[in-house]
Each structure stands twice: as structure tokens, then as C-alpha cells.
Amino acid sequence: MEQESKKQEPLSRFIGADEVAKDTGCSRGFAYSIIKKINDRLEQQGYIIPRHGHTLRRKYYEMTGGE
Structure with a gap:
């Protein structure tokens, strides 16, 4: 039986x-x-905030806990 390897898509920076x-x-x-x-x-x-059409840098979102 072949096992399929599950590949996660790389997370975007935004x-x-x-x-x-x-x-x-x-x-x-x-x-x-x-x-x-x-x-x-x-x-x-x-912080320098790039405004890409209502997006947020992922690391800033994780840093603030989404608050």
C-alpha cells in the first residue's frame, strides 16, 4: 500500500x-x-507597515495574538 505524503503549503508572509x-x-x-x-x-x-490591500505581516499578527 502506498502512502501519500501530505505536503503543507508554505505560509505566505502576509x-x-x-x-x-x-x-x-x-x-x-x-x-x-x-x-x-x-x-x-x-x-x-x-514598525514599517506595508499596506498590501488590507493584509498584515504574519509575524506581526502572531506577535499580537490577533488582538
């Missing part, structure tokens, strides 16, 4: 509203507001 919504269990619209809130907070702390 996280979008769909993934935030899935992770937090909120609507897509609310996920956009979470992303904006985190981006604004990080920008105030001096």
Missing part, C-alpha cells in the same frame, strides 16, 4: 482578512477592522 476571519471566528468585514487596528498600532510603535 495574512489576509479571510484567514483572520477563519482564525478568530468573526466575519470578513470585522477581520478587516482587526487588520487595520493591528497595523495602526504597530505603525505607532515605529
